[in-house]
Amino acid sequence: MVIENPMETSTLAFPVIECIHIVGFTLSVGTVALVDFRLMGIGITDHSPAELWNDTWRWTLCGLFVMIFSGLLLFSSDPDSYYLNYAFLLKMVFLLLAILYNYTAVRKTASASSPPKSSRIVGAISLALWACVAFGGIFIGVFPATPQV
Amino acid sequence: MGSFLRLRRSNFSMILQFTQWLQATSLFTYLRGSPFTYPVILSLHMVMILFFGGMILMTDMRLLDLGMRGYSISSVVDRLRLPKRYALMAMFLVGFLLFGCKAEEYYYNIFFRTKVILLFLIGLHYLIFRKSVYSNPGELERTRFVPVRAKLAASLSLLLWTLVICAGRSIGYTPISRTPVPVANRDVDHAARQGARYLGSLSRSLTGRGFPTRPALRTAEVLSLPPWPELISAGSVPEDSNARWRLRQYLTF
Numbered sequence: 001m002v003i004e005n006p007m008e009t010s011t012l013a014f015p016v017i018e019c020i021h022i023v024g025f026t027l028s029v030g031t032v033a034l035v036d037f038r039l040m041g042i043g044i045t046d047h048s049p050a051e052l053w054n055d056t057w058r059w060t061l062c063g064l065f066v067m068i069f070s071g072l073l074l075f076s077s078d079p080d081s082y083y084l085n086y087a088f089l090l091k092m093v094f095l096l097l098a099i100l101y102n103y104t105a106v107r108k109t110a111s112a113s114s115p116p117k118s119s120r121i122v123g124a125i126s127l128a129l130w131a132c133v134a135f136g137g138i139f140i141g142v143f144p145a146t147p148q149v
Numbered sequence: 150m151g152s153f154l155r156l157r158r159s160n161f162s163m164i165l166q167f168t169q170w171l172q173a174t175s176l177f178t179y180l181r182g183s184p185f186t187y188p189v190i191l192s193l194h195m196v197m198i199l200f201f202g203g204m205i206l207m208t209d210m211r212l213l214d215l216g217m218r219g220y221s222i223s224s225v226v227d228r229l230r231l232p233k234r235y236a237l238m239a240m241f242l243v244g245f246l247l248f249g250c251k252a253e254e255y256y257y258n259i260f261f262r263t264k265v266i267l268l269f270l271i272g273l274h275y276l277i278f279r280k281s282v283y284s285n286p287g288e289l290e291r292t293r294f295v296p297v298r299a300k301l302a303a304s305l306s307l308l309l310w311t312l313v314i315c316a317g318r319s320i321g322y323t324p325i326s327r328t329p330v331p332v333a334n335r336d337v338d339h340a341a342r343q344g345a346r347y348l349g350s351l352s353r354s355l356t357g358r359g360f361p362t363r364p365a366l367r368t369a370e371v372l373s374l375p376p377w378p379e380l381i382s383a384g385s386v387p388e389d390s391n392a393r394w395r396l397r398q399y400l401t402f
Contacts, residue, residue: 022314023315027203029203030199030204031206031207032203037232043232044228044229045228046224046228051219054219056216059216130196131192135189135196137195138192139188139192142188142344143348
């Protein structure tokens with residue numbers, strides 16, 4: 001039996017899912033970035049980073065859920081090409097690092113009762129990791145996998 | 150509105166001339182011809198959307214009383230006002246750099262036009278609600294529930310910004326076959342081949358192997374192909390997933 005991927009049945013599927021992917025990405029990274037900017041002393045500074053974390057983590061999780069599942073759909077449209085794409089592989093590495101970093105270092109720093117001196121650096125590193133993920137996403141289209149030249 | 154979205158050259162020849170002049174300036178000719186500058190600027194645009202989007206989202210959610218409930222409305226609106234303004238200015242600047250590289254093509258692009266209209270509507274929404282909502286957030290806290298006008302402003306903002314993101318992404322998906330090949334595409338093809346050569350030589354000198362790169366699929370070749378759905382129904386594309394990938398990447402870049 002041939003199983004057809006629903007992604008292939010309509011030419012609209014890929015662009016529409018990609019829009020959903022970007023909206024999910026904005027939702028998750030946008031809320032993470034608010035916390036990171038707060039750690040760097042930018043934004044709503046009259047409240048502690050811990051309060052901001054408590055008010056945003058649900059949105060971050062929703063965004064991550066939308067982003068990862070729409071991303072899997074996009075990946076399923078042409079897995080071998082993505083697998084061979086250096087930009088995609090780097091993006092996955094940075095995504096994993098950024099998520100791990102967010103739920104370890106950023107979470108720990110944000111929930112500390114008095115902000116440690118390193119909190120600015122922690123926020124900056126987290127922002128840089130997420131920026132690398134975005135760069136990876138754009139560069140997937142710049143370096144498509146083809147036989148080597 | 151309908152006639153604006155449809156192509157009517159006579160009404161917009163001045164704008165068309167402006168776009169042709171703009172993309173011919175030395176700055177944009179340089180940006181277009183350099184292999185990695187355009188994707189880098191595009192990535193920066195993307196990064197700014199991500200960082201700026203959270204601020205808009207959380208302000209709107211606070212006004213809708215759906216999130217950030219531990220915060221007063223005035224602390225969210227007032228403290229995020231300045232960062233949002235800087236981010237918006239930076240985003241416009243970067244967006245303009247992107248636009249200038251292929252201004253003529255974007256001029257014809259239906260989704261680009263939609264995006265411009267949406268941005269105009271966002272500006273209009275801000276002007277309408279500036280006095281009653283955004284400039285006086287303290288007023289909104291007097292009552293037990295957030296006033297309807299604030300919720301209306303926040304819902305409009307959420308809707309319009311989401312549509313802007315979708316329209317922005319769709320700009321890259323518009324078939325380019327309706328317009329004559331703009332001069333800009335030739336430069337972009339050249340830049341892509343140049344980039345492939347750089348990467349290939351860099352990779353060979355580091356690892357002794359070549360780098361998988363963007364194939365030299367020229368604009369003229371893409372334009373000579375039948376439209377996308379016909380290609381799929383003809384069965385010529387799905388056999389070779391790599392070819393499909395390349396073609397899609399070309400059309401979406």
